[in-house]
Amino acid sequence: MRTYRSGSLTAVLLGALCLWLLVAAAEAAPSPKPELRGWIAVDIGHTLALPGATSARGLTEFSFNLTFGGMLAAEIAAAGADARLVNGDGMIESLPARGRAAAGSRLLLAVHHDSVQPRFFSTWTHEGVERPFSDRNSGFSLFVSRKNAALKASLACASAMGAALRAAGFSPSLYHAERIAGEAKPFADRANGVHYYDNLIVLKSTQGPAVLFEAGVIVNRDEELQLLDDARRGRMARALAAGIVSCTRR
Numbered sequence: 001m002r003t004y005r006s007g008s009l010t011a012v013l014l015g016a017l018c019l020w021l022l023v024a025a026a027e028a029a030p031s032p033k034p035e036l037r038g039w040i041a042v043d044i045g046h047t048l049a050l051p052g053a054t055s056a057r058g059l060t061e062f063s064f065n066l067t068f069g070g071m072l073a074a075e076i077a078a079a080g081a082d083a084r085l086v087n088g089d090g091m092i093e094s095l096p097a098r099g100r101a102a103a104g105s106r107l108l109l110a111v112h113h114d115s116v117q118p119r120f121f122s123t124w125t126h127e128g129v130e131r132p133f134s135d136r137n138s139g140f141s142l143f144v145s146r147k148n149a150a151l152k153a154s155l156a157c158a159s160a161m162g163a164a165l166r167a168a169g170f171s172p173s174l175y176h177a178e179r180i181a182g183e184a185k186p187f188a189d190r191a192n193g194v195h196y197y198d199n200l201i202v203l204k205s206t207q208g209p210a211v212l213f214e215a216g217v218i219v220n221r222d223e224e225l226q227l228l229d230d231a232r233r234g235r236m237a238r239a240l241a242a243g244i245v246s247c248t249r250r
């Protein structure tokens with residue numbers, strides 16, 4: 001009798017424990033829908049191993065992308081949206097992996113800093129080192145791909161970003177549309193500095209809306225200093241975040 005009662009009590013206790021575990025598990029399990037709804041993927045262009053362009057003073061493009069991308073993610077969060085870095089450690093294995101990492105986001109924004117065609121470079125000596133530079137071009141640029149499955153939303157966001165940047169006093173570069181070898185990227189929205197660049201892998205391999213942003217030209221000696229200025233970077237990040245939040249709320 002005692003054994004039976006003890007067994008019965010054990011069964012009741014085990015049952016209660018199982019129920020508690022089920023409830024606790026249900027409460028602890030991540031609910032993917034709310035997490036995935038509305039987040040913005042801020043993709044840090046290039047990697048530590050292959051860091052992209054080199055600035056007029058010898059800094060890597062990746063370092064510019066990482067600093068600005070972090071500021072942008074913070075501004076997007078301050079504007080009330082959820083932002084997550086893609087390739088924040090600079091170790092991502094491929095371009096298509098960026099699109100996969102952004103699956104479920106409302107927008108992937110690839111953050112880059114610009115250079116020019118090789119034939120426009122001259123050299124100067126900075127801190128005892130001879131380095132290539134070109135002061136020919138300056139300004140921001142935005143790109144969308146007609147091979148992206150969500151072109152309409154991509155272009156709407158790129159236009160909103162360009163308009164917000166212009167309203168904050170920044171100017172589009174426009175030179176990517178020049179009819180010269182290596183450029184000739186047609187305008188998608190000239191006023192707001194948006195071009196079509198159909199074969200950019202990060203844009204065409206992303207399932208949702210995707211835009212590539214060039215913040216400015218780091219081989220331009222004056223613009224490099226502006227792009228290193230934290231107050232100016234902050235203004236640019238705030239303007240860009242406002243454009244992103246406005247287009248992803250539609």
Ligand SMILES: [Zn+2]
Nearest residue numbers: 045052112113
């Ligand atoms: Zn780049």
